[in-house]
Amino acid sequence: MDLKQLQAFVHVAELGSFTRAATILDTTQPALSRQVRQLEVELHQHLLVRNGRGVALTEAGQRLLAHAQGILQQVERATDDLESLRGTPGGQFNIGLTPSVAKIATVEMIRRFRASFPAATITVNEALSSYLVEWLMMGRIDAAVMYDTADTPMIDKRGLFAEELFLIGSSEAARTAARRAPGAVQLKDIGQYPLVIPGRMHAIRHIVETRAAELGVKLSIALEVDAVSSILDLVSEGYGYAVLPLNATSSDPLKRQFTVERLTHPTLFSQLVVATSALHPVSHLASRAIAMIEHDVLPLYTEPRRVT
Template sequence: MSKKHSEDKRPMEYVIDLKQLSYFTHVAELGSYTRAAEFTNVAQPVLSRQIRKLEIDLRQNLLIRHGRGVMLTDAGKILLKHSRLILRQLEQAQEDLSLSEGKLTGHMYLGLPPTVARTISLDVVQAFKEQLPDAHLTIIESLTVNLEEQIHLDRVNMGLLYNPSSSPTLETQLLAEEQLHLICGVDSPYAQGRSRIALKDLADIPLIMPSLSNSFRMLVEKEMQKLNLKPQIEFEINSVGVIIQLLAKGMGAAILSRSVLEFIPQSGLLTAIPIEQPALVNRLYLAYSSKRLPTKLQVKVRQILIDICQRHFPGRDD
């Protein structure tokens, strides 16, 4: 009498390629193959092919393409949750191994707003070369609102943000306070006979300002709204560098930090008039995700940033 073989009920075994997992995570978080290709510097067809292999190995559809990019399937959402942990653990393991050799390694993605990037980037790179020669640094220059989102999505490890929103998943530390000024040419009619200017009087001055997503602009709008006023925006330009060039040529006025005067090659072209009643104070915070413990590299970089900001923004009273 032949013996009937029972059905094999052993759990299915998966062999996951870490590179494929990393590609999947980037595409899932960035929402499209195009953005992921730009971020990873890997050709779009390669990303697509590797993720398809991952789907075949796992016997699951992970992503659905649509006109604006991709969306996660239920299986994709589950895998993304675990892939973030796996890749973070791998990064931690690599760091622990390097520490056993007396080195700090890893890749730091640091986000800086444009004015801050112009002020401290040179010092940050120099500090990395001297103190962290075995670590890699990528500086991402963008507006605070974009950097905050990228920290939440784990695309940026740490950032310096102006007036970030309050969030339980964002750890922040106040580093500096800057009073905003009316910046204009020394010969501008708005500068004549003025050593300071009341906030309410700014409503009569046509301004060159960044768009509403900029922290300076949001602060100005918020404080003027309290006085039932609105700023008079003549031009919206999302480049502080271009705004400075226009001001230096006498083509208007703007509300910015006084530190922008450092970016003018010829001194004496612009003047900074303090704003009062009330003063407009922009606050710069060090920010990072509270969802996981920081690596030793991140702890070291945090201290480097604090030291650099104390040198460049000495006006804050602790």
């Protein structure tokens, strides 16, 4: 297996066509077919199958594609990292952000990155924390700003700050729902509230479910939705309550009114971390970009929010 074979396979797989891939790589279709076939022979696996619209990945091809993309990106980063020794860091920086951070920080992060590293490029990848962990291990991204997940030996994490989680409801629900304690809800009572909550892959779902289980409380799940914007839409329509940080409501583009109540006994917190892979070295560009994000960008996300 060599890099040219992997590059040929990745381009064909991503474009779904030998013809289109040959055009991009400035080679011929037969030459590209030979490289992919040599890779299949070496791996003893069929990676692609032809169909009427081009080619499709086999199960083996799908698995190899994720690894191959990471390998090629690591080679590119190594080259860029060595080039940076000559002066201003250049190359590609791939950062992963959770949706809540991306919503607030992406524009300013790109603005400051381009000002600080004019010879480099940045790619922002938005996904749930569980997916960001996978991408870090595969080498698809250099770093991630995400909610803390279960300890993983292959991931290095540094805590940034903790966000308190609140019970969020619609203004209409506030006028009609009975309250045990105005302005606060004890976690042991959260089972009385129908929740619009992310799926089990989401870090916040894990926090809420784990702490409730410790108290012997079963959550009342009305709907499972991963997108925070959709959760707020459904809460606003009265479908249930959400458990989210204040940033979720304060950054609502529609500026809707929500009730925000503290959860107590215990108070819930989600930990935001910056993570890198322990399997792949962090480039000079990535190290400086991460420092810039922590110093200049993340304070925008941590500005004090008022509880109403």
